[in-house]
Amino acid sequence: MTLNNRIRPAMTVDSLGLEEAGITGTELHICKEEGDELEAMTCPRNWFRRFLYTYNAEVAEFLSVSIFMMVGLSIDAQVVFRQLENTSSRDLTTALGWGGALVGGIVSSVGVSGAHLNPALTVSLAVFGHYPWRRVPGMVFAQILGGFVAAFFTWIFYFPIWDMYDGGHRQSLGPKATAGIFVVQPAIEGVYTNANLLFNEVAFTFCLMYFIFFIADKRMTLSATTGALLVALFLIAIILAGTQHIAAVGLNPARDLGPRLFILAAGWTDVFRVHGYYFYVPLVGPFIGAIAACGAYDYVVVPEEVKPDKVRRRYWNK
Structure with missing residues (x-):
């Protein structure tokens, strides 16, 4: 029954x-x-x-990624549309905007899903036994869908301006390119190879995730809100660490793939082909960096004996 x-x-x-x-x-x-105990829990x-x-964690991830990404992409949009007037504060505006958006995303979901907000983080935790593999597909799908929806709302917010800016021709390259509002791509065409950029993606993702594992470790004494602020500040530092003049590192496959799929449907037809099929760099690099960071944290810095009769519940997601 x-x-x-x-x-x-x-x-x-x-x-x-x-x-x-x-x-x-x-x-x-x-x-x-x-x-x-399951005392008086109404079904x-x-x-x-x-x-x-049943899927409250996935729903929380979807909503929080949507909010986080919508704010961040809107920051990118206003920076691009205002660059003819003022370019002096572009990097700082982008960094502070994404950092503030990340705080909102973390705080709004940390109590439900653990505030992964990132498929690379979810997969790396699963690889080392901190998260059940059976929940990974749903979490990753929710995160990417959140990025897709965030791109849609950003497109709607600035709908009257697109044609005014690019004359109705959606471009990934050139002085009127707008694909960079939604996705990560090289700042200077033809200077850095995709191999160079993949190394940057892996290295900076490693740094961010390594920091996150310390902040999120329940054995530390930080509250979730304090941890969110510290992670956001570190993200701002990474964005300002010269990456804007190379390629704005994605650090998060959902941050790039979700919006990339949306703008493909919205008229940017070459978004997967430009820059020598660069799309795989922000897609693959974060997974490598996150898994390496989780391994380094678990087995090098703070190794922990696994107790077979108990699930390891060290991080926010447990």
């Missing part, structure tokens, strides 16, 4: 028991953390509420 038919509004898991309530697998993982009857209850 289905969960919807078996559980009435007044019934709880405590009164029915797990087996009778039909709560197993994913539902049990969501309802119960190791060592916690939702409506299918939509059950979906939100």
